[in-house]
Amino acid sequence: MARISNTKNSTRKEVITLAAARLFREKGFSATGMRDLAGDVGVEAASLYNHIRSKSELLQEICFRIANAFTAQLNELETDQKTTSIQKIEAVVRFHIRMWIDRLDEVLVANNESKYLEEPYHATFMNERRIYVRRLEMIIEQGIRDGQIRIIEPYAVVLTLLSAVRGIEFWHRTKKNISAAQLEESMVANLIGGLKK
Amino acid sequence: MARISNTKNSTRKEVITLAAARLFREKGFSATGMRDLAGDVGVEAASLYNHIRSKSELLQEICFRIANAFTAQLNELETDQKTTSIQKIEAVVRFHIRMWIDRLDEVLVANNESKYLEEPYHATFMNERRIYVRRLEMIIEQGIRDGQIRIIEPYAVVLTLLSAVRGIEFWHRTKKNISAAQLEESMVANLIGGLKK
DNA sequence: AAAAAATGCTAACAACTGTTAGCATTTTCC
DNA sequence: GGAAAATGCTAACAGTTGTTAGCATTTTTT
Structure with missing residues (x-):
């Protein structure tokens, strides 16, 4: 059960958001899947929803x-x-x-x-x-x-x-x-x- | 059975391509479905494949x-x-x-x-x-x-x-x-x- | 150390994806 | 006008989508 690493200056939501920015840029918003994003931050797709709404x-x-x-x-x-x-x-x-x-x-x-x-x-x-x-x-x-x-x-x-x-x-x-x-x-x-x- | 209209200077494939260009621009390539494109040229999605490969x-x-x-x-x-x-x-x-x-x-x-x-x-x-x-x-x-x-x-x-x-x-x-x-x-x-x- | 909160997992859903097969209809050509 | 080609349709496929439910585990708080 790998956790999303966070620091004092960077909440888990922030980590996800920046990873999303990189993926949205590279692949585009529509072509980026939540499973791509989850993989990037080292977690299963469903787990993202503990930190973000959508x-x-x-x-x-x-x-x-x-x-x-x-x-x-x-x-x-x-x-x-x-x-x-x-x-x-x-x-x-x-x-x-x-x-x-x-x-x-x-x-x-x-x-x-x-x-x-x-x-x-x-x-x-x-x-x-x-x-x-x-x-x-x-x-x-x-x-x-x-x-x-x-x-x-x-x-x-x-x-x-x-x-x-x-x-x-x-x-x-x-x-x-x-x-x-x-x-x-x-x-x-x-x-x-x-x-x- | 509505046909894709074509003229002497514009094959059916050309009509589809230009409609695709408009949709790809508006919605992006990934977010544009073949059913969107088909609807735009007035035809069912499967029918497009008589004119294009993919x-x-x-x-x-x-x-x-x-x-x-x-x-x-x-x-x-x-x-x-x-x-x-x-x-x-x-x-x-x-x-x-x-x-x-x-x-x-x-x-x-x-x-x-x-x-x-x-x-x-x-x-x-x-x-x-x-x-x-x-x-x-x-x-x-x-x-x-x-x-x-x-x-x-x-x-x-x-x-x-x-x-x-x-x-x-x-x-x-x-x-x-x-x-x-x-x-x-x-x-x-x-x-x-x-x-x- | 017990209770509460945070975070993760698996499984599943309904909707949507590009594409193909098989068949019907229309148009083009001789 | 009959044959061949072009073009359309419906139905279906396997895969992917964002998201939720329910439950397990870890961390934080008391």
């Missing part, structure tokens, strides 16, 4: 934890009145890059598997996302008004920035010459500074 | 058709010796944008569901992708040597460019003020021209 609950946990992390960073950022629009956008981009580097499993699940959230969670998640994008648009708009950002479609900019960092997924697959720090600097330079000489 | 075959069809489209464009582009590196990169980016706008279903399936390809198809697909990325890197490298592109990590640039256009997925969801042409120009300006004033 497979869906795991997905909710993962998705909203990530959504909250992004929202919290933006909240904190907006309280600082001294930073310029460009600086704010750069801080957001850097935060996204680090999240994609440090917490790839969860971030990818929140991006790719959130469609399997049940209602009303799915609607809530999509709505939070919409609001988040809108808030970023407003920062861009402010930067344009201040003459700091050249005149450009704010919506397109935000879509571009938020998607561009997804390339990090492939960097993970083939960890090569380039380090995380290098990758971050190159991406920031490319996205904020532009490509042309 | 569910997997549909995924292969979709993924490699898209992969071939991108490779073909790059082949054509590279035969033209008159274009500069920047022009080539811009042409590639524009092609990606148009593919994401015009053939969203198939492109998204090739991106998100290719992991469900069986071997050896999955390995082949990933390899083709790797080679494609490498070829783009070489164009960037050439541009740097020519002094046309500022010194920057080519691998990071390619990852950024190829991922940035994925933002179009969300544009599709909320077709708003901004037109496809506007979106393309904004993205190109942002990615090629840079953000800073």
